[in-house]
Amino acid sequence: MSAEKIDPKYIQSYCSGCGLCHTMFGCELKEDKKGFPTVVNGNPAELKHICPVFYYEGAAKHDVWGRVKKALIGYSSDADVRFKAASGGALTELCVYLLESRKVTGILHTTYDPADQTKTIACVSNTADEVRSRCGSRYSISVPLYDLQELMRDGETYAFVGKPCDVMALRRGIEVDPSLGERIPYLLSFFCAGEPSVNAQNDLLAAIGTNREKFDEITYRGNGWPGYTTVTEKDGNVLKMEYKNAWGKHLGRDIRNLCRFCLDGTGDAADIVCADFWYLGADGTPDFSEHEGRNIIIARTERGVEMLDGAVDSQSLTIEDDFTPKVDTELKLYQPAQYKRKGTMGSMIRAMRLCRRKPPKYGKEYLKKYGSHLDGKVKRKFFLGTVKRVLKGKI
Numbered sequence: 001m002s003a004e005k006i007d008p009k010y011i012q013s014y015c016s017g018c019g020l021c022h023t024m025f026g027c028e029l030k031e032d033k034k035g036f037p038t039v040v041n042g043n044p045a046e047l048k049h050i051c052p053v054f055y056y057e058g059a060a061k062h063d064v065w066g067r068v069k070k071a072l073i074g075y076s077s078d079a080d081v082r083f084k085a086a087s088g089g090a091l092t093e094l095c096v097y098l099l100e101s102r103k104v105t106g107i108l109h110t111t112y113d114p115a116d117q118t119k120t121i122a123c124v125s126n127t128a129d130e131v132r133s134r135c136g137s138r139y140s141i142s143v144p145l146y147d148l149q150e151l152m153r154d155g156e157t158y159a160f161v162g163k164p165c166d167v168m169a170l171r172r173g174i175e176v177d178p179s180l181g182e183r184i185p186y187l188l189s190f191f192c193a194g195e196p197s198v199n200a201q202n203d204l205l206a207a208i209g210t211n212r213e214k215f216d217e218i219t220y221r222g223n224g225w226p227g228y229t230t231v232t233e234k235d236g237n238v239l240k241m242e243y244k245n246a247w248g249k250h251l252g253r254d255i256r257n258l259c260r261f262c263l264d265g266t267g268d269a270a271d272i273v274c275a276d277f278w279y280l281g282a283d284g285t286p287d288f289s290e291h292e293g294r295n296i297i298i299a300r301t302e303r304g305v306e307m308l309d310g311a312v313d314s315q316s317l318t319i320e321d322d323f324t325p326k327v328d329t330e331l332k333l334y335q336p337a338q339y340k341r342k343g344t345m346g347s348m349i350r351a352m353r354l355c356r357r358k359p360p361k362y363g364k365e366y367l368k369k370y371g372s373h374l375d376g377k378v379k380r381k382f383f384l385g386t387v388k389r390v391l392k393g394k395i
């Protein structure tokens with residue numbers, strides 16, 4: 001696709017809302033009707049080089065799980081971090097290692113908006129305690145690259161933690177402007193199933209038994225693994241819901257358009273990506289009942305391997321197993337949703353075309369490669385599901 005032919009509406013439809021285009025090219029983002037910040041101007045020829053959706057055009061550069069140099073199963077050696085964090089606290093521990101070994105002076109990441117905890121703000125942590133205090137997953141809209149110039153100080157270096165799409169944009173932005181990579185040499189991410197809308201937050205609050213007037217604090221998961229989604233009301237009343245219901249019945253039901261068609265829930269552009277490494281039940285599927293947290297920690301680059309080895313040597317991470325040789329054959333058991341979503345993308349795209357909608361322009365080789373291992377029945381289910389969603393006006 002030549003730059004001149006890129007339809008600005010295509011860029012808006014599949015905008016990830018990361019905000020890097022504001023930092024690099026001064027673009028503006030406005031909230032769409034669901035409250036997702038979306039680019040409203042900008043030069044498509046420039047945006048093509050940074051927007052995550054364009055990465056998957058052309059020939060496939062890797063298989064379903066991305067490039068894997070090393071994959072370890074482990075968790076934070078600090079019991080408090082392991083308990084409080086989203087999974088096993090590996091991301092937090094890697095960031096603490098980078099600060100304490102003076103590889104960087106700050107961590108660019110995301111925390112709650114103190115004025116409304118169903119929202120987020122981008123932040124910089126300069127000490128281990130600050131990083132630890134901001135662990136945990138926020139299942140809400142984040143725009144972590146919009147304020148980069150305001151967040152970074154001259155002469156300092158940073159690691160960035162963000163969603164896979166944020167990291168993909170930043171990696172591509174660094175290719176356009178290598179000086180950005182000198183200031184942010186480490187990119188970390190997590191597996192991601194999508195960014196819930198403002199309506200999804202309201203739906204969750206109602207289902208848990210509260211509302212905007214009464215609600216004060218929310219923890220989406222953590223304080224255990226996966227931990228309960230927990231809301232504290234202004235009068236101190238505490239309400240809880242199982243994480244799998246909070247995500248499965250509420251948050252995950254209304255996500256950004258790009259998230260529905262995301263080919264990168266796995267942080268393909270990161271130096272290191274961390275994810276849940278669920279225990280398997282007797283039927284061989286993930287068991288979401290409460291356990292002590294643990295991660296799969298995948299180093300995708302040499303820099304990632306050095307970071308991971310350094311954190312392991314410093315004993316801040318406790319390692320259970322080297323999963324590297326098993327990624328290709330066994331990771332699908334522990335992360336079936338990511339595996340299915342990638343493998344059914346070709347079917348979803350065909351369904352969109354049938355309904356005369358414009359799907360993302362992903363390279364045929366990726367779709368074929370990712371879908372080749374998956375059962376036809378599953379693909380048909382996703383095909384029909386997409387047609388139904390279009391007919392119901394949900395896409």
Ligand SMILES: Cc1cc2nc3c(=O)[nH]c(=O)nc-3n(C[C@H](O)[C@H](O)[C@H](O)COP(=O)(O)OP(=O)(O)OC[C@H]3O[C@@H](n4cnc5c(N)ncnc54)[C@H](O)[C@@H]3O)c2cc1C
Pocket residue numbers: 084085086087088089090091092093109110111120134135136137138139140141142144161162163190191192193194195196265274275276277295
């Ligand atoms: C929207 C969303 C969807 C997810 N979907 C999946 C999934 O499908 N499969 C899976 O295995 N894991 C998923 N996770 C990731 C999972 O919850 C853990 O974050 C991951 O396993 C790492 O755990 P940890 O204990 O090492 O992280 P922690 O040590 O708790 O650190 C989490 C880090 O992530 C940053 N962060 C939290 N929320 C956001 C946000 N919204 N935007 C940017 N940065 C943020 C924090 O600043 C912190 O640095 C998702 C997370 C989010 C926020």
